[in-house]
Amino acid sequence: MSMKLIEIGKVVRSHGLGGRIKVLSYLQSPDALEAVSVLFVGPSPTAVVSYPLSGFQKGKDFFIMKLEGIDDRDEADKLRGRLVWMPAENMRPLEEDEYYWQDVIGLQVVTEENEPLGRIETVFPTGSNDVYVCRNDKREILLPALAEVIKKIDIERGVMVVSLREGFLEQ
Numbered sequence: 631m632s633m634k635l636i637e638i639g640k641v642v643r644s645h646g647l648g649g650r651i652k653v654l655s656y657l658q659s660p661d662a663l664e665a666v667s668v669l670f671v672g673p674s675p676t677a678v679v680s681y682p683l684s685g686f687q688k689g690k691d692f693f694i695m696k697l698e699g700i701d702d703r704d705e706a707d708k709l710r711g712r713l714v715w716m717p718a719e720n721m722r723p724l725e726e727d728e729y730y731w732q733d734v735i736g737l738q739v740v741t742e743e744n745e746p747l748g749r750i751e752t753v754f755p756t757g758s759n760d761v762y763v764c765r766n767d768k769r770e771i772l773l774p775a776l777a778e779v780i781k782k783i784d785i786e787r788g789v790m791v792v793s794l795r796e797g798f799l800e801q
Contacts, residue, residue, distance in 0.1 A: 633717050633718075633719075634717070634718035634719075635670055635675040635678070635715035635716065635717060635718065636715060636716055636717075636718045636721055636730055636732070637656060637675075637713055637714070637715055637731065637732055638653075638655065638656055638657050638662070638663075638669075638714050638715065638716050639653040639654050639655045639656050639657070639692075639693065639713070639714045640653065640654045640656075640711070640712070640713055640714065641653055641671065641709045641710050641711060641712050641713075641714060642654050642692070642710070643707070643710055644703045644706030644707045644709075644710070645694050645706070646703070647702065647703050648696070648701070648702070648703075649696065649697070649700040649701040649702050649703065649705055649706045650694050650695060650696045650706065651694070651695050651697065651700070651706045651709055652692055652693070652694055653692060653693045653694075653695055653714050654691065654692050655689075655691055655692050655693055656731060656755070662716070662720065662721055663683070663686055663688075663693070663716070665720050666683055666716050666717070666720045667682060667683060668680050668681065668682055668683060668717070669681055669683050669695070669697065669714055669715065669716055670714070670715040670716070671697070671709055671712050671713070671714055671715070672712055672713065672715070673712060673713060674713070675715055678715055681697035681698055681699055681700065682697070682698040682699075683695065683696075683697060683698075684696045684697065684698045691755070695714075727783075729783055729785065731753045731760075733785050734750050734753060734762060734783065734790070735750050735751065735752060735753065736749060736750060736788070737749065737750045737783070737785075737788055737789060737790040738788055738789050738790070739762075739764045739771075739773070739789075739790045739792060740789060740790070740791055740792070741791070741792060741793070741794060742781060742791060742792075742793050746766075747764055747766060747771060747792070748764045748765050748766030748769075748771065749764065749765065749766070750762050750763065750764055750790060751763050751764070751765045751770075753775075756774075759774055759775045759776055760774075760775040761773065761774055761775065762774075762775060762780070762790070773792055778793065779792055779793060779794070780792055781793050
């Protein structure tokens with residue numbers, strides 16, 4: 631499949647009896663779904679099944695979705711834990727200094743002095759800003775996605791440069 635897919639959430643459970651699913655949303659704005667007619671569900675972007683999206687309701691940090699072909703609770707339950715993807719072309723263009731999570735995950739993290747800290751393993755939203763989870767073999771460092779901490783993200787080189795204030799690593 632040559633289409634680029636963007637991970638937008640994770641199926642947490644079935645919702646009701648009609649085959650709807652509750653999806654934890656990774657989208658900053660749920661409006662991104664307005665233009666989408668087909669979603670993809672699966673463990674990775676190369677192992678997905680496409681489903682026409684026949685309806686959705688927005689929640690605060692989740693969606694209730696109805697996918698064509700998933701018509702009862704048993705079918706919906708089989709999707710639990712799977713990731714939900716949408717075509718990248720449906721995403722609004724990113725602003726400068728905005729990145730998709732999957733572009734950030736896997737980046738090598740270094741300090742401004744070029745000291746290696748580990749790799750970005752995951753990202754989670756906290757309401758005010760995202761938090762990048764950087765891990766190496768000794769520890770996990772939580773990096774708030776704030777300009778004073780994240781100094782540079784270079785997707786091409788696969789590097790994130792961070793500025794850690796005094797005492798940050800002793801947490």
